[in-house]
Amino acid sequence: PRLATVPPMPCNPQVVMQRLLVLLVLVAQAAAFSSPSVLLQRTSSASFTPLSSSARLPVRRHVVNSYNGRSQSRLVPSIRQASTFSSALRMAALPANTPLKVGICGATGAVGKEIVGVLETRGFPVKELHLFGSERSSGKVVETKWGKVEIEAFSVQKAREMDVVFISVSGDFSKEYAKAIAEGDDGAVVIDNSSAFRYDKDVALCVPEINADAARKNPNKVIANPNCTTAIGIMALFPLHKRFGLKKVIMSTYQAASGAGQEGMDELRDGAKEVVNSAEGTIAKNKIFAHPLPFNLIPHIDVFQDNLYTKEEMKVTWECRKIMDIPSLPVSCTAVRIPTFRAHAESIVVETEKPIKVREALEASITALLCAKDEIHAAETSCCDTSSL
Numbered sequence: 001p002r003l004a005t006v007p008p009m010p011c012n013p014q015v016v017m018q019r020l021l022v023l024l025v026l027v028a029q030a031a032a033f034s035s036p037s038v039l040l041q042r043t044s045s046a047s048f049t050p051l052s053s054s055a056r057l058p059v060r061r062h063v064v065n066s067y068n069g070r071s072q073s074r075l076v077p078s079i080r081q082a083s084t085f086s087s088a089l090r091m092a093a094l095p096a097n098t099p100l101k102v103g104i105c106g107a108t109g110a111v112g113k114e115i116v117g118v119l120e121t122r123g124f125p126v127k128e129l130h131l132f133g134s135e136r137s138s139g140k141v142v143e144t145k146w147g148k149v150e151i152e153a154f155s156v157q158k159a160r161e162m163d164v165v166f167i168s169v170s171g172d173f174s175k176e177y178a179k180a181i182a183e184g185d186d187g188a189v190v191i192d193n194s195s196a197f198r199y200d201k202d203v204a205l206c207v208p209e210i211n212a213d214a215a216r217k218n219p220n221k222v223i224a225n226p227n228c229t230t231a232i233g234i235m236a237l238f239p240l241h242k243r244f245g246l247k248k249v250i251m252s253t254y255q256a257a258s259g260a261g262q263e264g265m266d267e268l269r270d271g272a273k274e275v276v277n278s279a280e281g282t283i284a285k286n287k288i289f290a291h292p293l294p295f296n297l298i299p300h301i302d303v304f305q306d307n308l309y310t311k312e313e314m315k316v317t318w319e320c321r322k323i324m325d326i327p328s329l330p331v332s333c334t335a336v337r338i339p340t341f342r343a344h345a346e347s348i349v350v351e352t353e354k355p356i357k358v359r360e361a362l363e364a365s366i367t368a369l370l371c372a373k374d375e376i377h378a379a380e381t382s383c384c385d386t387s388s389l
Contacts, residue, residue, distance in 0.1 A: 110258055
């Protein structure tokens with residue numbers, strides 16, 4: 001009676017980037033205050049609000065599928081639910097006269113491109129956009145909402161001139177440069193997309209809908225972004241924990257080539273062409289992945305640890321515990337690389353402290369997930385029908 005299964009959750013990288021942008025909005029408002037010492041301590045919170053008796057549950061409506069034009073019956077959020085996330089953004093939004101200088105390290109990579117796209121679609125107030133890349137990329141011009149932006153060769157000094165800097169390069173790059181960019185009152189706020197600082201006790205690890213307070217209480221200006229697998233799953237796990245208390249989590253993840261960045265997607269594309277266009281029995285070459293990925297499944301992401309879990313699997317354990325502040329939560333994760341370009345999926349089984357019914361689990365998770373989407377996106381998202389449970 002205490003076991004419930006959360007349905008698999010497909011994830012577009014843009015959704016993860018939207019969560020990053022919420023964090024950036026929080027940071028941005030803090031930067032509007034004159035005193036650097038209060039940075040990240042006076043922002044409005046966009047954290048997740050647990051489901052209450054006054055919250056409206058998803059309702060069943062007929063919507064038109066934008067892909068095939070057919071009318072389908074789906075669960076969509078009530079107006080109150082759909083506006084919750086937008087309201088949180090408005091609470092944290094900057095005054096119109098305080099746009100920021102934003103820098104992106106790794107701007108030509110898969111994640112860097114997504115960050116630029118999300119800044120554009122979410123209407124973030126950018127005063128100046130600086131795209132930092134390698135010497136090889138330097139000088140290339142990128143079309144953006146703010147006009148043509150020339151890619152600059154990275155330097156710490158240039159990055160320190162920004163208000164906020166996203167780093168989406170590698171863990172080694174972040175370890176070498178992140179704190180140098182952020183140090184001192186004249187340094188920038190750094191939001192790091194690597195695993196370099198996620199487990200550092202002095203660095204906030206944030207999913208803003210859950211623990212935005214961690215960013216405001218951060219003793220330094222480096223903020224870590226969780227692993228993509230954690231970011232997806234924890235959005236369903238946290239509302240269950242708030243209502244029923246998590247006792248155990250078992251997670252299976254199916255991760256696309258995009259998890260290894262642009263190089264991973266390129267290796268899948270080139271390898272698939274090689275297999276299809278060559279003699280039968282040809283095996284694709286692999287450099288990025290542990291084994292050839294085309295037409296294959298690889299239960300091996302990152303290096304194996306002493307406990308025989310891979311590091312990718314242990315990231316979920318470590319990060320769920322830190323973000324939800326449950327240091328001893330038992331979490332077992334299995335991570336499998338799949339031959340698709342984008343979109344991860346997860347299947348999660350939880351055991352809770354309090355008795356829980358499947359319908360209650362679905363209501364809590366679906367409501368929380370839909371609150372993090374706007375009305376149009378939510379109306380096109382198919383959810384489980386709980387009416388017969």
